[in-house]
Amino acid sequence: xxxxxILSSISxxxxxxxxxxxxxxxxxLNFDVINLGPSVATQDLxxxxxxxxxxxxxxxxxxxxxxxxxLEIIRAVRQMNLLKNMNVVxxxxxxxxGVISNEQIQHLHAEGFDGVFVNSTAIEEFRYYMHQGQRVMxxx
Amino acid sequence: MSESKxxxxxxxxxxxxxxxxxxxRMGVSDFKKMGQGLRAVSNLPFPVVATITIDxxxxxxxxxxxxxxxxxxxxxxxxxxxxxxxxxxxxxxxxYSRPDLLVQVRxxxxxxxxxxxxxxxxxxYFSEGGPLxxxxxxxxxxxxxxxxxxxxxxTFLAQYPAAHMESFGGCMLGQLCHPSLLIAxxxxxxxxxxxxxxxxxxxxxxxxTHLTQDLAALRVLQECxxxxxxxxxxxxxxxxxxxxxxxxxxxxxALLKESVRLAKISGVERLxxxxxxxxxRIPTFDENINALITAHRxxxxxxxxxxxxxxxxxxxxxxxxxxxxxxxxxxxxxxxGEAIGKALHRGMIDIPYCLxxxxxxxxRCGIDARGYLQWISAGNIPLDSKTISPYFGRGFKLSxxxxxNMLSFMQRKFDGAA
Numbered sequence: 001x002x003x004x005x006i007l008s009s010i011s012x013x014x015x016x017x018x019x020x021x022x023x024x025x026x027x028x029l030n031f032d033v034i035n036l037g038p039s040v041a042t043q044d045l046x047x048x049x050x051x052x053x054x055x056x057x058x059x060x061x062x063x064x065x066x067x068x069x070x071l072e073i074i075r076a077v078r079q080m081n082l083l084k085n086m087n088v089v090x091x092x093x094x095x096x097x098g099v100i101s102n103e104q105i106q107h108l109h110a111e112g113f114d115g116v117f118v119n120s121t122a123i124e125e126f127r128y129y130m131h132q133g134q135r136v137m138x139x140x
Numbered sequence: 141m142s143e144s145k146x147x148x149x150x151x152x153x154x155x156x157x158x159x160x161x162x163x164x165r166m167g168v169s170d171f172k173k174m175g176q177g178l179r180a181v182s183n184l185p186f187p188v189v190a191t192i193t194i195d196x197x198x199x200x201x202x203x204x205x206x207x208x209x210x211x212x213x214x215x216x217x218x219x220x221x222x223x224x225x226x227x228x229x230x231x232x233x234x235x236y237s238r239p240d241l242l243v244q245v246r247x248x249x250x251x252x253x254x255x256x257x258x259x260x261x262x263x264x265y266f267s268e269g270g271p272l273x274x275x276x277x278x279x280x281x282x283x284x285x286x287x288x289x290x291x292x293x294x295t296f297l298a299q300y301p302a303a304h305m306e307s308f309g310g311c312m313l314g315q316l317c318h319p320s321l322l323i324a325x326x327x328x329x330x331x332x333x334x335x336x337x338x339x340x341x342x343x344x345x346x347x348x349t350h351l352t353q354d355l356a357a358l359r360v361l362q363e364c365x366x367x368x369x370x371x372x373x374x375x376x377x378x379x380x381x382x383x384x385x386x387x388x389x390x391x392x393x394a395l396l397k398e399s400v401r402l403a404k405i406s407g408v409e410r411l412x413x414x415x416x417x418x419x420x421r422i423p424t425f426d427e428n429i430n431a432l433i434t435a436h437r438x439x440x441x442x443x444x445x446x447x448x449x450x451x452x453x454x455x456x457x458x459x460x461x462x463x464x465x466x467x468x469x470x471x472x473x474x475x476x477g478e479a480i481g482k483a484l485h486r487g488m489i490d491i492p493y494c495l496x497x498x499x500x501x502x503x504r505c506g507i508d509a510r511g512y513l514q515w516i517s518a519g520n521i522p523l524d525s526k527t528i529s530p531y532f533g534r535g536f537k538l539s540x541x542x543x544x545n546m547l548s549f550m551q552r553k554f555d556g557a558a
Contacts, residue, residue, distance in 0.1 A: 012196075014196070014277075014278035014279075016277070016278075016313065016493065016494070016495055017493075017547060019495060020493050020495070020543065021540055021543055021544060021547075024538060024539065024540040024543050025540040028539065028540060035495055036495075037280070037495030037496065037497070038278060038280075038495060039200075039278065039279065039280055040280075
């Protein structure tokens with residue numbers, strides 16, 4: 001049986017090509033992908049998770065607001081009892097200058113992200129992570 | 141600012157001199173700086189159209205969030221026109237000395253009514269976009285809502301004789317969309333403008349992946365403009381490549397040059413340029429001005445007109461496809477807006493790789509061995525299969541790496557040659 005993934009951006013990010021690429025990559029790994037697309041409000045993201053009950057939520061964003069919006073998303077998701085087994089990862093360019101600090105990465109983990117993929121080998125690490133289906137991976 | 145300034149009259153006067161109008165993208169949140177930008181453009185001694193690009197908060201009508209961000213002292217990615225208001229715009233337009241300078245408001249909004257009201261009250265009657273091109277690529281607003289708001293916006297704008305509207309439909313997602321679909325969307329949006337009462341129209345086209353294919357496409361666009369938009373003044377506007385841009389300055393310059401060449405050979409009246417830093421960040425005013433100067437210089441040189449081939453077969457294919465889409469969509473309803481909405485629901489308009497919830501997203505385009513854009517799959521778009529290249533066979537499956545290669549095709553081509 002295929003595992004199901006919700007793929008999404010954050011509310012302020014209108015970039016699409018990263019989402020298309022990740023969809024192709026996840027399909028190659030035999031995931032069923034529900035691609036919510038760009039500019040998704042956090043509440044809509046949570047609703048979609050309840051509706052589709054995916055094994056993974058993958059948040060991809062490149063406009064620099066990913067750290068702040070990532071915290072908002074993970075807090076909203078981790079509040080939900082029904083979503084407590086869902087793996088949640090985030091990746092892309094999460095800071096305004098394209099980067100975030102190690103402290104910020106640790107903070108994202110501490111708030112409940114299972115994976116944070118931001119450095120130059122992010123795609124390889126993400127592919128490996130999704131392939132293995134590991135629950136927790138610390139990427140710092 | 142006098143209302144009698146005509147966009148088309150200016151375009152015509154420049155075209156008669158066989159010159160190319162060049163235009164930047166330009167917008168900052170600082171009022172003074174915005175004025176400086178307009179002044180810098182107005183001081184250029186060759187044909188230009190100036191731009192006020194609106195920020196993304198205003199585009200999405202997130203005006204409270206915008207206030208907050210401004211209060212915190214952050215800069216925006218454009219000029220917050222609604223927040224500043226009409227009087228400020230009037231002030232702004234006094235900051236440069238060339239009364240004949242045309243200024244276009246560029247905004248990206250799926251719901252532009254509020255913006256248009258402020259824009260017109262402030263003295264600008266020239267804008268761009270469209271109910272497909274500003275709904276599907278980057279917003280999640282339902283098409284029905286966009287069509288309603290755009291109808292209201294354009295009917296309002298059309299009361300003013302100077303009103304000019306450019307369809308952004310030739311730039312859907314900026315890359316990897318087949319020329320025939322770009323042409324069809326631009327023409328349909330042009331017809332929508334016309335039905336709303338706009339008589340001065342331009343149709344856009346984004347530079348694709350091969351000069352020869354683009355030349356064929358721009359000829360089709362010209363013929364469609366004449367055929368479908370009878371009774372309107374129409375010109376074409378080309379956009380320098382809008383996809384993944386070369387990283388090296390030399391590669392970026394070479395791609396800009398190629399787009400100027402395309403504009404001049406095809407006789408396009410206006411070109412919206414890109415700068416050398418496009419792949420990295422939003423350009424500064426100086427970088428924008430330099431790109432305009434470079435584009436103008438290239439346009440004036442004779443050597444760029446040599447060694448041109450015209451692919452008649454490709455022209456025929458693009459023409460058949462564009463007409464096929466336009467006819468099929470128009471046959472759905474006498475009201476162009478209704479027809480557009482229905483066509484989207486049926487997947488007859490289906491923008492490749494577009495993730496808008498109402499876009500079927502079954503159509504796919506790719507780049508063939510020659511560097512032409514081709515259909516991988518046309519989904520439900522009404523195309524004669526005889527006009528579709530067999531390059532991507534039925535069983536073709538797009539891999540993630542193959543996709544990245546196509547996305548970066550022009551970047552690699554021009555950085556590699558640089």
